Amino acid sequence: MIYAIDTIETDNMTNLMQPLTPYIIHHLFRRPHKKSELYDMGRMSFLGQLSWVHTIGLTYTENVLKVKEVQELLKSNETFDLVLQEHFMNEAMMIFAHKFKCPLVLLAPGPPTIFNNHLFANPSPTAYVPNLLANFGSYMTFWERLKNTYYDIAGELFVHNVILPKQADILKRTIPGAPDLKDILYNASLMLLTSHISLRDPAPLLPNIKEIGGYHVGTGKPLPTDLQKFLDDATDGVIVFSMGSNLKSADFPEDKKAAVIKVFSKMKQKILWKFEEDLPEKPKNVKIMEWIPQRDVLAHPNVIAFITHVGLLGTIEAVYHGVPLLGLPIFWDQEKNIEDAVRKGFGLKVAFQDLTEETFGLAINELVSNPKYRENAKLRSRILHDQPTKQMDDAVFWIEYVIRYKGAPHLKSAGLHLRWYQRYLVDVLLLFVLISLSIFKITRENCFS
Known part of the structure; x- marks a missing residue:
């Protein structure tokens, strides 16, 4: 039997865990956000963004560990073959694998980063592997390498001197008799990454780190009748617009909302817009x-573009179906995701603070009228699909592999x-x-003696 914990994105984790175990605990704590916090986060400094997300991580980690059912489980005599845990600023959760004396598999919501490389001693050369919050690619200028060096050093210091000590405090405070976090922190057997090489630049990966980006897409479900008809009848194509689950289009400043509406009203394409409240002024070609x-929706052949905040999972979904992107990045890895899409030729970017009727209109019209973006999106889609096994099957294989070889210690790095x-x-x-200085000193003394 496999025990799995999900603390961040329950819907996406369910797809991975469902074929693996009959016994799953889902507990999700989401901190309520003020809209100004989210839309202002992208203006924070590098360390400011780390601190902001770290605070959220502390909150949901502590709240999950305090749940009555979780406490009872940790005191139980249950036995499991493996713990599958989504990992992101919740290191105290590793207590489950220690408690049940079984292998631990981590699911990381993104590529290898400063937050998880150290758990496997995975190399990440600063000279050509950009930081998660960098807005440049692997081919860096001198100044970009200098900036990336700062990001990596400051990030590593933040992880080891802020994040991990706070997580250790939570573990001691919520689980009586728990060991020191440092004694259980580096015991994971395998890490599954929700990224994929079709979207990002190549970077080193150890044998116990596997990319399964796209695993959550799978076979599509039938659409509601009215939505299916809306898409089917779009002879000039459909543009899909969504800012994801945390950000809301309804929270746009009035000037930016008006700019978007004006641009849409002039387009011949249909617009499907995730808008969270009534919009009386919406044009006739817009469905909210x-x-x-x-x-x-992105799987429908009439969808020709996706306007997005450029979260990783939505970006993967667009690439999976070969749909080009117009990115409106707000915070965290969204800036990097759209910059990667722009460099690879399947996306365009409009900085949210620069969004006007002119900038938005030029970008979306360029995206839908120039075939190169769709051609490049299709190329990326072929790369994502062109692999010997499906991502879900690959994930299942490696999870079962870890069970078969009792944690697969032969895959772990000596690092x-x-x-x-x-x-x-x-x-x-x-x-x-020291040797060079000693030789220099001896030589100098002999020369002047």
Whole structure:
């Protein structure tokens, strides 16, 4: 039997866990956001964004561990073959694998980053692997490499000196008798990444880190009759517009909302807009819905463009179906996601603070009229689909592999047994410096004696 914990995106995790286990606990804590917080987050500094998300991580981790049923489970005599845990600023959750003395598999909501590389000693050379919050690609200029160095060093320091100590405090406070976090932190056997090489630049991955981006898309479901007809009747194509589950189009400043409406009113295409309240001034070609079955809508052949905040899962869904993007990034990895799409030729970007009738209109008309964006989106889609097994099957194989080989210790890097300064050979370099200085001093003294 497999025990799985989900603490962030329940709907997406359900697809992965359902074929694996009859016993699953879902507990989701979502901090209520003020709309100004989310729309202003992109203006924060690098460390400001880390701190903001870290605070949310502390809140949901502590609240989940305090749940009565979770506490009872941790005190029970249940047995499991494996723990599957979504990992993002919730390291205290690793107590479950320790409690049940079974292998741990992490599901990371994104590519390899400063938040998870250290758990596997996965190399991430700063010279050509951009930080998650960087808005540049692997081919960096000198100044971009300098900026990336700051991001990586500051990020590593934040992880080890802020995030992990706070998570250790939560573990001690909520689970009586729990071991020190550092004693259970590096025991994960496998990490599954929800990213995919079709979207991002290549980066090193150890054998126990696997990309399964696109696993959540799968076979589509039938659409509601009215929505199906709306899409079928769109002879000039449909543009889908959604800002995801946390951001809301209804929260747009009035000037930006008016700019979008004016642009849409001049277009011959139909617009399907995730808009969370009534919109009396909407043009005739616009259909609003409080919630859109996005994965299934993007699969429709008449969809020709996707306007999005560029969250990773929505970006993957668009690539899966070969739909080009117009990105309106707000915060976190959204900036990087759209910059990657622009560099790879299947997307365009309008910075949210720069959104006007002119900038928005030029971008969306360029996206739908120039065939190169759709051609490049189709190319990325072929890359995503062109693999020996489906992403879900790959995930199941490696999870079962870890169970078969009792944690698969043969996949773990020796780097896990080294301190950071040993991995980066800082101690060796210091020795060379000391020897060089000693030789220089001796030589200098002999020359002047």
